[in-house]
Each structure stands twice: as C-alpha cells, then as structure tokens.
Amino acid sequence: MRVETKESQALAIDVLRHGHADDPRPIIKREPIVQAIGVDQFKLLEIIPKVSDIEIHELLYIGDGERPKVERVKRRLKYSELTATAKLELPYAIEKIIVENEERFIEIFNKSVPISLKLHMLHLLPGIGKKLLSEVLDARQKSPFTSFDDIRTRIKSIPHPERMILDRILEEIKDPDVKYHLFTSR
Known part of the structure; x- marks a missing residue:
C-alpha cells in the first residue's frame, strides 16, 4: 500500500x-x-x-x-x-518507532479504506474482524481518533492498538509472501 x-x-x-x-x-x-x-x-x-x-x-x-x-x-x-540479537531487538525497535510516531500510525485507524468488497484495510490488523471493524468505523465517523489512548478509551475491545500495528509490521517483515503491505515495502 x-x-x-x-x-x-x-x-x-x-x-x-x-x-x-x-x-x-x-x-x-x-x-x-x-x-x-x-x-x-x-x-x-x-x-x-x-x-x-x-x-x-x-x-x-x-x-x-x-x-x-x-x-x-x-x-x-x-x-x-x-x-x-537483531531478531530479538526487532520488536523493541518497531515499538519505539510506533510510539515516537504515534500520529502516523493513528492514520490507519482514521483513513483506512476497503481493499475489496469483502476485505477492509483494518481487517489486516490482527484481531480485527467484522464486528470490531464496524465499531471502529462508527467511532471514527463521529470524530477522528487522536491517540492510542483515544482508541483504547472509545473502543474497549482494542486495549493495545500499538500492539496490533507491531504484530502486523512483524508479519509483513517475516513473511515474504504476505499479499498486502500496510506499513512495509516489498
């Protein structure tokens, strides 16, 4: 992407x-x-x-x-x-990048769009299914998310949005055959 x-x-x-x-x-x-x-x-x-x-x-x-x-x-x-050592440090480094650039990663929750009729960009984040997707879309329609804390507060089913992003980035890095890239380049 x-x-x-x-x-x-x-x-x-x-x-x-x-x-x-x-x-x-x-x-x-x-x-x-x-x-x-x-x-x-x-x-x-x-x-x-x-x-x-x-x-x-x-x-x-x-x-x-x-x-x-x-x-x-x-x-x-x-x-x-x-x-x-690099494999052990990788998740910590990604987490540091996410935390230091929070506004950049909040955009995925605010501006994501459908990829196809049955697949939304947010579905690519681990743990987001149809019900949670609907909840996120409803909440962002009322007002855009401003921080990870804002997401946690408004969407109780997402206690760690930064962890969802971290897990997705790791998946994109580790699996060369992953079809959609939200955060990485091939």
Missing part, C-alpha cells in the same frame, strides 16, 4: 564490530556492520558505519547528504539474514 522510496533514517538493531562471525577473512580485515531497520518503511538494512561507537536502538541518518556515523548502506536484508 506504500510507495517505495529510500529510507532516510534507521534504528540499529545489532552492531557487529568485527563483521560477520562466518566471514573467512582475518578479523583485522573485516569491516564492522550494523543491522538496522528503516524508520519509514521498515526495510531491514546492513550498514557500514564510519565510527565504532554505535549503540543498539540508536537512530542513524542514512539519507542523502552528510552522514556523521554512516559510511554507506551496503544492502537490504531478509528477515532470515538477521543475527539472533
């Missing part, structure tokens, strides 16, 4: 100061690697840093122009290529 563009910022989810452990080159010849997730489209990226003091969950500027801590984006990664 999103138009693919370059990521301009990414959140570090693992820092390999001596490169990949399975790299056959001597440790002195390996380049450090940062595995990261893009803030805009949740692309998984392998980044070559300029500096060695990057921390997990640090926000890195990777767009065009001056990059103080990043030499280059080496490549895009598949979920299966992430390190064990």
